[in-house]
Amino acid sequence: MVLSPPPPFLLDSKAVSGITGSISIACWIIVFTPQLYENFRRQSSDGLSFTFVVLWLAGDIFNVIGSILQGVLPTMITLAIYYTLADIVLLVQCLIYDRKPAGAGATTIDPKHLSPANPLLDESDLERDDGEEEILTETQPLLVSGSSSSGTAAVTRKKSKKVSKLRSIVFNLLIVFGVFLTGFLGWYFSADSKNDGDNDRNDEDLRVDLLGQIFGYLCAVLYLGSRLPQILLNFERKSCDGISFLFFLFACLGNLTYVISILALDVSPRYLLVNASWLAGSVGTLILDGIIFTQFWIYNGMGEDESDSECDSESDSDSVRHYQAV
Numbered sequence: 001m002v003l004s005p006p007p008p009f010l011l012d013s014k015a016v017s018g019i020t021g022s023i024s025i026a027c028w029i030i031v032f033t034p035q036l037y038e039n040f041r042r043q044s045s046d047g048l049s050f051t052f053v054v055l056w057l058a059g060d061i062f063n064v065i066g067s068i069l070q071g072v073l074p075t076m077i078t079l080a081i082y083y084t085l086a087d088i089v090l091l092v093q094c095l096i097y098d099r100k101p102a103g104a105g106a107t108t109i110d111p112k113h114l115s116p117a118n119p120l121l122d123e124s125d126l127e128r129d130d131g132e133e134e135i136l137t138e139t140q141p142l143l144v145s146g147s148s149s150s151g152t153a154a155v156t157r158k159k160s161k162k163v164s165k166l167r168s169i170v171f172n173l174l175i176v177f178g179v180f181l182t183g184f185l186g187w188y189f190s191a192d193s194k195n196d197g198d199n200d201r202n203d204e205d206l207r208v209d210l211l212g213q214i215f216g217y218l219c220a221v222l223y224l225g226s227r228l229p230q231i232l233l234n235f236e237r238k239s240c241d242g243i244s245f246l247f248f249l250f251a252c253l254g255n256l257t258y259v260i261s262i263l264a265l266d267v268s269p270r271y272l273l274v275n276a277s278w279l280a281g282s283v284g285t286l287i288l289d290g291i292i293f294t295q296f297w298i299y300n301g302m303g304e305d306e307s308d309s310e311c312d313s314e315s316d317s318d319s320v321r322h323y324q325a326v
Helices: 013-030 032-042 050-070 074-098 123-127 129-138 140-188 210-237 245-265 269-274 276-324
Strands: none
Touching (some): 050 074, 140 245
């Protein structure tokens, strides 16, 4: 008996919708994990806006109600419930970590000792502050050598930062590739990828539930409003420290692939009307997440440049002081 070859893989609109929809689900399943881990690792949630978390939770609750009333796919309803539970865990983290007293367990350090050129002084060093100029004069050759070594250390730190940043980029790319591959394999081995002929659907089958649409638009407004407090917090701090880059990356990718999955399947007016609120929420948050990504690049880059320049300027000023002390 001769085995017939497998049917060719056709990348039609239904396949594109199924693949991107499956990838979107994979992104949304993992989206909260990086931020939950980041909060647990730092034992703090100060990088997240509390209002952002509360509004996102409210949006997910309305998403569950609207999805059930509108009668969307059971998978999307299950995911909406999962989002809500994950939001609750994130909110509990914020409440627990915010109750800790500020600076608990922290050691107070003199700001002038934050420079690599100024080691921490013990009590005997502090007692000799009055004779500091004399010590600098007598040990001038050693101090010049020390300033040279601090310059070398600054170069080493820059190289170490570049290597660490490259590793982080490669690690993030591998995670994104793994999530995309998981989504694709999930679609490929599912029944949807085999049902190529089940593409017949009438617009009359699309039921528009008024109450479901209301909750859907409320969900979209809350999703959009949740990003604004986070953007403002990042702007006020001039930092994105404490925020997981992958958290917003997967949220962005999840929204992008979700929009593609909807538009690839059908662009008829009635179909777009039914999904308009969910499309508006996804596209809107996608744009606002782009602003947060811009803040990541600006503030992280500015922070690294400023720290490097401060180290270099402090090293140069130390050398000047050492020569002046002769």
